[in-house]
Amino acid sequence: SISSLSLAAALSCAPFFIPESDEEKKIAIILPSKERIPSLEQFYESSGSESRRQPKNPDVVLLNSNSWNFYQSVGAYELINKDYVNPIHEIKVSESCVDGTIGIETQHFEVPSPLKWVVKEAIKHIPNATKIFDKSSTETRGTQQNELEYSELCHSIEKAHLKAALYERIKGISKCEILEGNIEDLETTAENASLVMEGDSKISAKLIVGGDGMHSQIRDIYFPGEPKTNSYSETMFNFSVELENPLANVHQRFLTEGVLTMSPLWDKYAHVQYILPDNIREHKNAELVKEKLVEEINSKFSAPAKYPTLKTLTPPSEYPPLVKKLVSENVESERAWMLHCARYVKDRVVLAGSAAHFAHPITFQNANTSVTDAALLANNILRHLKEARDDIWEENEFKIDYERHSSKNAHAAGISTHLIRQAYSFNCLPLAMMRSIGSGLAEKLGFPLGDVVQAGSGALTHPLAYEWVYLQIRQ
Numbered sequence: 001s002i003s004s005l006s007l008a009a010a011l012s013c014a015p016f017f018i019p020e021s022d023e024e025k026k027i028a029i030i031l032p033s034k035e036r037i038p039s040l041e042q043f044y045e046s047s048g049s050e051s052r053r054q055p056k057n058p059d060v061v062l063l064n065s066n067s068w069n070f071y072q073s074v075g076a077y078e079l080i081n082k083d084y085v086n087p088i089h090e091i092k093v094s095e096s097c098v099d100g101t102i103g104i105e106t107q108h109f110e111v112p113s114p115l116k117w118v119v120k121e122a123i124k125h126i127p128n129a130t131k132i133f134d135k136s137s138t139e140t141r142g143t144q145q146n147e148l149e150y151s152e153l154c155h156s157i158e159k160a161h162l163k164a165a166l167y168e169r170i171k172g173i174s175k176c177e178i179l180e181g182n183i184e185d186l187e188t189t190a191e192n193a194s195l196v197m198e199g200d201s202k203i204s205a206k207l208i209v210g211g212d213g214m215h216s217q218i219r220d221i222y223f224p225g226e227p228k229t230n231s232y233s234e235t236m237f238n239f240s241v242e243l244e245n246p247l248a249n250v251h252q253r254f255l256t257e258g259v260l261t262m263s264p265l266w267d268k269y270a271h272v273q274y275i276l277p278d279n280i281r282e283h284k285n286a287e288l289v290k291e292k293l294v295e296e297i298n299s300k301f302s303a304p305a306k307y308p309t310l311k312t313l314t315p316p317s318e319y320p321p322l323v324k325k326l327v328s329e330n331v332e333s334e335r336a337w338m339l340h341c342a343r344y345v346k347d348r349v350v351l352a353g354s355a356a357h358f359a360h361p362i363t364f365q366n367a368n369t370s371v372t373d374a375a376l377l378a379n380n381i382l383r384h385l386k387e388a389r390d391d392i393w394e395e396n397e398f399k400i401d402y403e404r405h406s407s408k409n410a411h412a413a414g415i416s417t418h419l420i421r422q423a424y425s426f427n428c429l430p431l432a433m434m435r436s437i438g439s440g441l442a443e444k445l446g447f448p449l450g451d452v453v454q455a456g457s458g459a460l461t462h463p464l465a466y467e468w469v470y471l472q473i474r475q
Contacts, residue, residue: 003353004211216355357410
């Protein structure tokens with residue numbers, strides 16, 4: 001998963017975990033037997049030419065500036081092909097009940113307003129909060145200024161592309177061993193923790209990090225009763241399309257029977273996320289063929305509002321370009337749900353990323369909170385390693401500190417996405433009018449909607465400084 005690879009890359013950059021031989025590595029990543037490491041070469045095919053490749057992978061993530069700074073600090077950013085990374089300036093949100101579009105973009109506190117002051121003051125009371133509201137701050141993370149400016153809300157990239165760059169970086173540092181196998185059990189003692197693999201072989205370590213995604217085996221084995229889940233009775237479909245014209249911003253439309261989101265990729269390509277409730281999922285799943293799917297996406301985005309004559313404070317609805325054809329090799333589906341573990345730490349086992357928390361996917365926040373988890377955990381591990389104690393892995397201080405800060409992000413992302421999903425789940429006219437008027441007032445009064453989105457995507461406790469960068473400078 002993203003959290004595991006990101007953590008391994010950060011720890012590998014520090015002057016610790018030096019292997020005594022080429023055969024013995026201090027950091028290991030365990031891959032399920034069926035998972036294959038994506039090749040970075042495929043993401044450089046046709047790069048720079050007039051006819052760039054089609055997006056083959058339907059799974060796309062939207063990374064904020066914190067995540068890009070992290071990947072620059074571990075050396076993975078330089079390996080990513082920028083031809084296939086797309087800047088996103090704004091998210092345009094509309095609904096099928098009343099006419100209007102809400103624009104969410106990155107904002108700065110240049111013009112005083114009471115609402116901005118309230119949010120800014122609230123952030124001050126969060127320990128180690130990132131200065132997301134002060135883009136002109138001279139406080140940096142010890143890296144050079146990222147080429148991707150803070151004026152962008154986020155950037156889209158295929159998840160396989162990101163993972164391929166991380167694998168390549170980890171392989172280049174040569175401190176991490178990548179193993180394959182299926183986990184059967186997990187055992188801990190006072191001295192170490194061991195993974196019992198298929199075939200009764202064991203892999204022992206001082207610390208095991210369960211960053212194996214929302215269907216985590218580590219969590220299911222060692223954290224019985226976890227996680228607390230909230231099923232929305234919805235299924236999410238992911239696929240890539242070619243449009244009639246290039247798409248500049250994210251378009252999201254809340255429908256009476258689901259949520260439809262289109263995110264820009266390179267050239268005329270885009271990623272589509274279509275969330276449908278279970279009562280029509282089987283019917284829609286049977287109809288997910290290329291011709292009908294394209295027709296349905298176009299009709300859902302361009303259909304007039306149920307009450308188009310009612311004008312509110314928001315600008316008129318804006319529609320994305322028409323879909324020309326489906327281009328991804330397959331349509332991926334996943335249940336839309338929210339989970340959160342009460343505990344991330346137990347003995348010598350730590351949960352990270354989607355194994356510990358997962359928000360409803362409508363806001364694309366899970367990748368960013370996973371990166372923040374990796375940064376927080378790496379910082380805590382390296383701070384304690386600097387003190388050169390006999391066995392820092394026995395101590396709970398750094399684990400609990402990680403858990404406290406990670407859970408703040410998880411709650412921010414989980415609560416914000418849950419409130420958004422619930423707010424748009426009621427389609428009666430009075431509530432639709434209240435939504436539209438409230439959103440319009442927020443825009444007119446200068447409420448920092450873009451910064452709130454950033455706060456809910458891991459920015460609340462993302463570290464202001466990276467220990468691995470500091471240790472490199474000290475060397």
